[in-house]
Each structure stands twice: as C-alpha cells, then as structure tokens.
Amino acid sequence: MSLKANNPSRKTWLDVPDNTDFPIQNIPFGVFLTRDDIITIGTRIGDFAIDLGALHQLGYFKDIPLTDDIFLQDTLNDFIADGRKTWRSVRNRVAELFDVNTDELKSNEKDKETVLFTLDEIEMQMPVQVGDYTDFYSSKEHATNVGKMFRDPENALLPNWLHAPIGYHGRSSSIVPSGIPIHRPQGQKLPKGSDEPIFGPTRQLDFELEMAFITTDSNLLGEPIPVEDAESYIFGMVLFNDWSARDLQKWEYVPLGPFLGKNFGCSVSPWIVTLDALEPFRVEGPKPIKKLLPYLQTTDKKSFDINLSVSIKPENTDEMVITKSNFKYMYWSMSQQLAHHTVNGCPVNSGDMMASGTISGSTPDSYGSMLELSWGGSKTVKLNGGEERRYIEDNDTVTLRGYCQNHEVRIGFGEVSTKILPVFKL
C-alpha cells in the first residue's frame, strides 16, 4: 500500500501555523478526552485535534474495513493490533479528507463542528496501555560516558556492548503522558565513604533524553522476528523521558540492574508519529565496529534523522534549551533492538513500548542527561535568570522536543513536558 499521505506538496483546508510539527503529512495517532468527557482515538493537524471515532460514526471511513468501535477506545492497542494495512488506510484517508482539494468534510459545517477540537478543549491521555516496557542502552556515547563515571574510565564500554543491543525491562505502571507531574522519589543511597545506606529524597534526580517505539502483535512464544522484517511490527514513535535517580540507581543496580532508581516514572509525548510518516527522514546509522552475528546484520538505512532537544524551566524563569541531540546517533537501530529482543522467542504484543536509552552525541552540548552534562555533578549547567543545575530541582519543568525537517516538510513529535514536585507527603 502506498504512503500517499506523505505527499509533500499536499495542503490542507485547515488553518495550520507555519512550521507546525503536525502538518497534513504527519497524521499521528493519540487518545484524548473531549469537551464532552468522552474518550476517543484521534489525530492532529496543526493545532486541531480530530476525533476519529466521530468521523467513523459519520461514515467517513466507510471504504475501510473497520469495526464500529475501533476508535471508541481508551487506548490505541486494538487499532495497532489491526496491523499496518489498517494504519496506512486510515492515515491516507485522513490526508485525503483534509486535503484542500477535497470538499466532502470541508463544506459540512455540522460535521466539522463534531469532529474538530482546539487543543484547549481536549486532554491528552496515555496513547497505549503498555503491556511491557523495555529500555535499551543503544547510544555508544552515553554508554561510554556512564561507564567512565560509574565504573572504569579505562574500560568504559563493556565487552558485550558492541555485540548486542543491551537492554533491560522497565516498569509499565509508572509511564505517564506529558503534563502529569512526578514527585521526587525517596530511597536508599550510600553516603560517600560509608558502608551503611541512608534513606531520603534523591539528590541526583535526572532526565534521560530518549525516544521509544510502539509495537504491534507479532511473534508467537518461541518465534523470533527476523531483523529485516522488524519494521513491519513497529507502529510509531514517541519522545520518552526516562526519569532517573542516580544515587538510588548507583547503590542498587549491581547485579540485577536499575530498579527503584528508574521505576518512579517515565514521561512520553502523547501523539504517536507513525514510522510511515518518518519515511522521508530515513538515514544510515553508525557503521558497526565489530562484525555482527547474522541475526543483527542489516542492509538498508534503518535509522532516522530526528532533531532532539531538552529544556529546563525553573519555577519563575523562562525555559532554556540545555542540550541538542539526534536520534541518528544511535548505534543500534530499532530493527536490531526488536530482532535481538525476540531472538530467544520472547513474544511482543500490541502496545509494548521499547525505549532507545539516552541519546547522547559525541560533543558535551549533545549529552542526553544531567549526569553527563554536569559530568557526575562535578560542574553546573547554566540556566536563565542566573540559575544553575547539577541535577533537577523541585518545581523544575523539563521538556523534550523532537522534529524531522527537510526542504519540503517538517514532521514533529510535539513535546513531553513534566514538572517535578517535592517528595510525596502522606
């Protein structure tokens, strides 16, 4: 099926701001609460949210085989499980309906009123119910930086790292959408020079600049997904902030990996941008340094050129961008991650989320965490209004943004923005 929704010369009859992340070529998918307190699946063009459930009820998808309630869901899981043919048909049809040359909906004031919402009329929800969440560790620069600080500067990258996309299982229950605040976590940490841990609020609260992909139902228990097939099981991507408490993490993580240092919260952008929409921004990732085992060898371009940034906004000051990175720096591709994850027969379900790991570039202004930007807290990061930070403080708001841009079109992810609240009081 063609990706005609991607046509860069298409224009919409909706009034769309210049340089929007959501031109008619994007057509992401999300879940929102409408002004009438109804949960629906929708998409977004410019600053309009579009109720796909209402469009379907009004008959605008009659040529696509869809169940009646496919959009009247509080998650995208069932829609995603319907498979790539359905996603593409719906995306193409939305592009057609909102095309400046299509009169069908444009001239129907009543229907337009039913299906269109301004952003302040809706409340974005988690787009999927995450069955399982995996966090990879696929930026060589980040893994090297952390290895230098947490372990041995001379052998920062562990022997397995260049042979496989290392990852671990994270906690699904604490993944929240943009806008939901997160309390500073408490836990055990080891004071310098002591061998007895103390209990208290983390003093090293950090963000991690990541992206995540969302899968569809795929393999059976026992059945691997071949690396060259992997993308057909990927629905789309979101921005992902993997909140981390470095002092908790450092004390707990040997030998079983991060646990309470991570599972108090992750924040995601609410609109899932389809892999289809990202097609024009396909690029090659870094060349493998070691010869890969056959199940990880890929031929085509499997990465994407996505500009990423993080800003911090202290309570009474303007926000300031503190780092800029790019998804294409990732050493391991999503295809390699998914092939590796399933090579042992681990099954993947619709709505699973797989995060990239912190995306750091090679220069200090592209590092994807405070741990790296402040080099383990040894220096400060300057913010607006004379503020400076080694880690994140209470009432700071951290915002991740991401977009792709070429000379024809911009496809963006919007943002994931999260305020940190003080420790929860019972």
Next chain:
Amino acid sequence: MSLKANNPSRKTWLDVPDNTDFPIQNIPFGVFLTRDDIITIGTRIGDFAIDLGALHQLGYFKDIPLTDDIFLQDTLNDFIADGRKTWRSVRNRVAELFDVNTDELKSNEKDKETVLFTLDEIEMQMPVQVGDYTDFYSSKEHATNVGKMFRDPENALLPNWLHAPIGYHGRSSSIVPSGIPIHRPQGQKLPKGSDEPIFGPTRQLDFELEMAFITTDSNLLGEPIPVEDAESYIFGMVLFNDWSARDLQKWEYVPLGPFLGKNFGCSVSPWIVTLDALEPFRVEGPKPIKKLLPYLQTTDKKSFDINLSVSIKPENTDEMVITKSNFKYMYWSMSQQLAHHTVNGCPVNSGDMMASGTISGSTPDSYGSMLELSWGGSKTVKLNGGEERRYIEDNDTVTLRGYCQNHEVRIGFGEVSTKILPVFKL
C-alpha cells in the same frame, strides 16, 4: 471480616480425595475454559472445578454486592481490584455452600450439573493479565551461591543485599500457565577463553524454584505502601518457575541485569491460593543480620511455611524429585518486597506479579536451581532410569509443587509443570 472459610473442622458434601491440595479450606481462584468453550472464573475443591460465573447467575451470591459480570471475565484482574472484602465474602460463601451441612446446592441436581466440572473437562488459563512482573532475589542462600559462581567467592553477597530486597523488572508477555511447553531459547554466549560471542541454543537451560504473589490496585503514582499495610494489597500466591538460560544470562547481564537469559518464559501454577487461606501457616522469617531502615522494619510473623519441591521427568522415564525447599527460608518477606518496591512512589496495579527469586535452603538438597544443584555444571544430578543432568535437556518436563500442612489441614498449590521443546524452527 472473619476468615470463617478457614475453619479446619469443616467438611464438604463433595467427594474429595484424602490429602488433596484443595480441601474446602483452600478455595483458590483461577480462570478456565469450560466444556462449552466458555471462559469463566472459578474455584476448586478436591478434583472438582467450580464455575463461579454460573453460581452467580443462579443467584448463589445474591447477598454479596457483586457486578453481574464479575466472574464472566477472562482474567481475575477486576475481581482482585474489588478488594479484600469481596475476596473474603466470596470465599466464605463458597465454603458455606459446599459445607456438608448446607443443603441449598447439594440437593439441587440441575444446578450442580451446571456449576461442577471434572478437571478433564476444563482447560486452565493464565489467572491474571500481568501488568508488570517483578522478580526479587530474596533468598540469601541463592544469592550467595550465585555470587560465588558468577562473581567473587570471597565476596559472594554484594553490599546492598542485606539492606534491601534487591529485584528487577521481568517480562510479562512470556508468563504462561502450567502445561504450556517452552522452546529452548537461542542467543549470544561467550565460549570459554574467547572474547567473541557465538550464537546458538542455550546449553545451560535452568529452572528456578520460586513463588510469586499477586497484588491488587493500591497506591497512587508517588505514594509508598507502608510495610505494615502491605499484606492488605496481596491477593494470593502461585508457584513460579523462572526459566533461565545461564550462558545467555552470564554474557549479557552486566551492567543492566538479566534480559534474554530470562524473558523467553516463566511458568505459573494456575490456581491462586489466597493469603487468607495461608493464614494458619504464618511463621517468622530469618532475623535480619543488619539493622534495617525503618521502612523495612516489621514486627509480626510475615513469612509462611510452604513446602516446595521440584521434579524432573525425562521423556521416557518416571519423574524424580531432585530438590526440596521451603518458602520460609526467604530472607526478605513479601511485605518488605512490596514496601521497598513502592517506597519511591512506583504504583502497583491489580494483577501485577512479584516473584520471590529462587528459593534455596542452606543444604545442597534444598537448592532451587540446576546452577546450584550441579554447582555451575561441575557435577551431575542423578535421575531415574540412569539419566543424569547438569542442566535441562529437550523433552524434559520440570514440575514444581508446593503445600502447607499442619495437624489439621493441608493447603496446597497443585503444580506447575512444563515440557521443554527443542529450538523453534521457522
């Protein structure tokens, strides 16, 4: 509310074998497919499965406030979310209905035919949809044994271990009920003396003798569960086999913990035995060696005396019990695990599963894994028919069993039995 279902002198009008794991004092909960291909929530007394959905439709629960479809579900999640008062009311009512002195159902042949099934008429399903699965590492003997073999014999137990119940997130998607076979996984492993990994089937396939508890909805994002309250959020327990591929695990697990060495499968017993049913078997666990931080300090008996065993059955030979252990050996209690898991604000949902980690005793005949029984493959374990094993072979069936027994009553878990199939062929 009283636990009158526990009354040890109660007898049932059903014909129940001596020494059953499921006397009328047990009343576990599970999900099964009936002879009419209907999924329902049920319980078990002796060798009868009882359709609670049908009992409810026939009006036998009319004095308990329950929604009409509470038992007509394909998982226990909603029932569990209803809370402890509901579980107790239903369990007490079932005990009453099947009491030898209650005539109501006993004398109604038509209703009996509708609600009672023999075990060969049903097919047990996963009892819950597991939102998140956590695996702890709470047996001191197991952690010490593994530390000796994987790391440093002189410092086998890591510094954090005595201060907190160490755990990690596992994969929910590959948890299957007893009876579902599991394929031998493939993956990367490092040959001795080499620094280049090879790909192939695991040669060190292992079981882990564990138990898991299932939680109900509890805390909000940000809100810890106090250790003394923790049990009120625990619905019940199952036997849990955490399949492990030691060669894959050893190569991949530093620094982020076990991943593909674990996530190809876990097997659980299908009947959830409520914490209420285990009440008569409450015991104290081991005394803490280090002074605990206040959030982990407990007063009462928080462990349970549950006899555990593992048997191996090669394809054409009788099974043989190869180890016997006990849940009471666990250094960290379920209450401490749940308090620790949530102390940073991590939310817990109905249907989450938290496994104990391998339960090993202090003597070699009580070790809970082949890794320990064969001491890293350095010696063999003798089976029936002249067979011997260092690890698990294709077509072996591994069965975990567990029960509590005092002079009045036996409360058992049945079994979780899993056959290992050869590597999956595409």
